Amino acid sequence: MADLYEQITPPQQRKAPSGQWKLLVLLAIGLILLLLCIVPVARILGHQYGYKRFVSALSTQTYQCYYQDNLRAEVDGTSLRITGDNAYVVYNAISALGPGKLPGNPPQETPDAVLYYGDEAMMKLWSVALSQADRRPSGVYVEFDGPEGDFSYIINGKDMSYFSAALSPEKNPAWEE
Known part of the structure; x- marks a missing residue:
């Protein structure tokens, strides 16, 4: 029994428990909250920046196709030579409607329209x-998909019928090589 009493430390000689674990827990919680606030903002800003680069690249491609008359579209199995004015209808709609929504995975179906801006x-x-x-x-x-990079998003201000009017066989001649 004598050994048992020697192992007990008197209250005035005991060390107070360290508060380090509480500090580490608070620091971890603060870091998680900070990340939850920063990540969505960074993602949206990245989307905005990508959209500006996309519109700039689309502007360049549309300008070149307007003067070279080489914008080809595949719509409903038909190959069309899109006129310069209709090329600008597509460009103006995209630039005026803004960056839209962040995309998910691309649809698995065949696209409703594919536009080839030269090569x-x-x-x-x-x-x-x-x-x-x-x-x-x-x-x-x-x-x-362009030489300056790739970009995708969802336009939620218009539906496909708005673009279909500018990409119709009634407003564009057939592509002949």
């Missing part, structure tokens, strides 16, 4: 259903 760039357009929270029941999924 340099390609844009695919799909009609997609939007969520019930959006103003419209459908929008347009845009995927652009």
Whole structure:
């Protein structure tokens, strides 16, 4: 029993428990909250920056196609030579409607329209259903592959019928090589 009493430390000689673990827990919680605030903002800013680069590249491609008359579109199995004015209808709609929504995975179906900007760039357009929270029941999924980079997003301000008017066989001649 004598050994048992020697192992007990008197209250005045005991060390107070360290508060380091509490500090580490608070620091971890603060870091998680900071990340939860920064990541969505960074993603949106990255989307905005990518959209500006995309519109700049699309502007360059549209300008070149306007003067070279080499914008080809595949719409409903038909190959069309898109006129310069209709090329600008597509460009103006995309630039005026803004960056739209962040995209998910591209649709697995065949695109409703594929635009070939000479040999340099390609844009695919799909009609997609939007969520019930959006103003419209459908929008347009845009995927652009160009020399300056790739970009995709969802236009929720217009549906595919707006673009179909500018990409119709009635307003554009057939592509003949």
